[in-house]
Amino acid sequence: MTHYDAIVVGAGHNGLTCACYLAKVGLRVLVVEAKAAIGGMTSTRELVLPGFHTDVHASGYQLANLSSAADELGLQGLGLELIRPEVSLSKVFPDNRCLSIHATLDGTCASIAKFSSRDADAWRALYAGYLSDKQHLRQELESPPRPPGAITTGLENDPHGQERLRLRLQSVRSWAAETFESEAMRDLMADFAGHAGFAPDDAGGAAFALLFLSVIQDAGNRAVKGGMGRLPAALAACLARYGGEIRTGAPVARILIENGAAAGVELAGGECVRAGCIASSIHPRHLILQLLQGAGLDRPMVEEIEAYELGVSQMGIYLALSAPATYRAGDEPSRATQVHLMPRSTDGLAEAFCAIRADRLPGEPSLFVVNEASLDSSRVPHRKSSLKIILTTVPFAVDWHKERVSYATAVLEKIAQDYIPDLQEKIIGTAIMSPVDYEADLTSALHGTVTHGAMTLYQQGAMRPTLRLGQYRGPMKGLYLCGAGSHPGPGVSMMPGRNAALSILDDLKRFGSAGP
Structure with a gap:
């Protein structure tokens, strides 16, 4: 043997x-x-049509930017190539203004300043704090976790312990309201907490929102070339x-x-x-x-x-396009790796979570659009494009065999009506993954979770x-x-x-x- x-x-x-x-x-x-x-x-699979290479579950090389593994294992010499976008993500609002995270801090702050110059200054200060604490954060992530009591004791002896402990426990709505004056920045932060499964008023959402946005500002919402x-x-x-x-x-x-x-x-x-x-x-x-x-x-x-x-279930809508889609908001979201569209507000996100936790489909789901083909033409045939729409929070306990197509269709119609007017005419192929489909596809995706x-x-x-x-x-x-x-x-x-x-x-x- x-x-x-x-x-x-x-x-x-x-x-x-x-x-x-x-x-x-x-x-x-x-x-x-x-x-x-x-x-x-x-x-990565040809999920929709031949030649259209789709990342079925994962979206973006984000937290891995803090990992030592790629360098320690020499992955760059073994076929791993990363592409950093100029625009990592855009949040598009109902009036078609957008707030974008750029490759440079100055670019990001200029975008934030369109909504609030004070919020731009606040982001500079927060990001400076992240950079000063980055090595400690990396060590915490790459070490066995400390017992809860040890964390609390350590914070008690930290001059900023009260502030750090409060952030660990705070909801994103509470933290964002005291940190930013514009609804735009508050809504963007709520989106990030929502993507991690935190409703706006859930304890612990603030720390996740701040971490993810800081990492994306630092290293970009990078794509893996080829998928x-x-x-x-x-x-x-x-x-x-x-x-x-x-x-x-x-x-x-x-x-x-x-x-x-x-x-x-x-x-x-x-x-x-x-x-x-x-x-x-x-x-x-x-x-x-x-x-x-x-x-x-x-x-x-x-x-x-x-x-x-288990956490919240997800749903995916995967599109093969005849050409790149055009946002009503202009060129910036068209170039972004990731675009946040819905819900329109923090209150809308809270309502979506209420519906999901009552096993109902939300009228306006939490979703983001992934456009990695704009960075990496090797993922699609010549002159073609693709989009991946991830509904980050949907209920599992609905009849998805009955609802999957009609719900996906309604979501696409809403996106076309409000944000991407030429979307429907450019779709040449569609694949839909409901929570039930994800679970059937991969054993670890229990209830369609990732x-x-x-x-x-x-x-x-x-x-x-x-x-x-x-x-x-x-x-x-x-x-x-x-x-x-x-x-x-x-x-x-x-x-x-x-x-x-x-x-x-x-x-x-x-x-x-x-x-x-």
């Missing part, structure tokens, strides 16, 4: 990252992937360089446990593959409730994972996915979690995979085997 030092379950970008770090130090590593292709939520799938392809090339292996079409039926320790995996066909340790990048619910079923887990741990909140669990305050840091599983270590020796269900969470970052690998290597160094 073949024996490996480590088996990684799931060939998404976090699983592959974890595998690369383990193989780089000489471990014999195998990655097993249920699907026929690698990538998971960082896959996001080039990232897992580069990671696979890195893994091969260090002797690691990948098996696709190999779903895991269960994790083998012997003498209280992970000893390998049993594949769906019955084959058993042994290893010194197992790292799982799949959804924590899938790991605990299915792959460890019958492993003798205590009931409280099972109940904790059963209570683990976050491996909600990012509520009680599912962050050392409490992600639960307090007992919050340090990348599973419920038995030699089992680890390395996916987005661990700190620092979802998004394209490679950080959970990197952090888990360093925890595994630390255990190997301290104990001579994986797991204390």
Whole structure:
């Protein structure tokens, strides 16, 4: 029977990252992937028409800008090429004015100043604070999470501790109202919190909004040339360089446990593959409730994972276009990688969340439009274009087989009527992914979510996915979690995979085997 030092379950970008770090130090590593292709939520496919390359789940290389992984693994030399836009994103308002985040701080502040010169100054100050704290932030994201008590103690001894703790807990509506005078900046910040699953009045939304906008100002809302799938392809090339292996079409039926320790995996066909340790990048619910079923887990741990909140469902509308679309607001949003269109206001976003949490379709959903073809012509045929419209918050418990086409059609009609008048005449192909479609497409997209669990305050840091599983270590020796269900969470970052690998290597160094 073949024996490996480590088996990684799931060939998404976090699983592959974890595998690369383990193989780089000489471990014999195998990655097993249920699907026929690698990538998971960082896959690129011809979803709409031949020649139109679509990033099905992920949108933008954002939090990864703070990650050390790309440089440490040499991904730029293995096919990963990033393109930075001049206009990272635009928020278009009902009067067709737009607020845009530019590659330069001066450009961004000039755009903000059209709405409020005071808000432009406020953004300069906030961004300066981000830059001064950037290395500390990176260290926090790329380290095992500190226990909640340690964070609070640290803030008590920080001269700015009251301010930092308040920001961690504050809603985006509260924070934006005291920070900016224009509704435009307040609405833009609410959008960012909404994209992370925070309604305007949810605790914790302010910190997410500030983080994402700061990172985009710093490094840009960059696109991966050729599609996001080039990232897992580069990671696979890195893994091969260090002797690691990948098996696709190999779903895991269960994790083998012997003498209280992970000893390998049993594949769906019955084959058993042994290893010194197992790292799982799949959804924590899938790991605990299915792959460890019958492993003798205590009931409280099972109940904790059963209570683990999934987060908000998403819907995607993917368009192949005969030519680039034209915004009524002008050239700026046409060049932006990402455009925020709806809801029109913070109150509208709050109403959308109220509808969703009552299992109703919102009249005006939270959505943004991705236009990476404007940066990367290799994604589409010559002179053609494409758009991806992501409805960031929709209910799961509706009859999507009945509603998916009519709801998508209504959304497109609204966009054409208010923002892109030539949209309908340029559409030559459409694909719709409802939450049910996402779940059927990818096991980890439970209820059509893309976050491996909600990012509520009680599912962050050392409490992600639960307090007992919050340090990348599973419920038995030699089992680890390395996916987005661990700190620092979802998004394209490679950080959970990197952090888990360093925890595994630390255990190997301290104990001579994986797991204390």
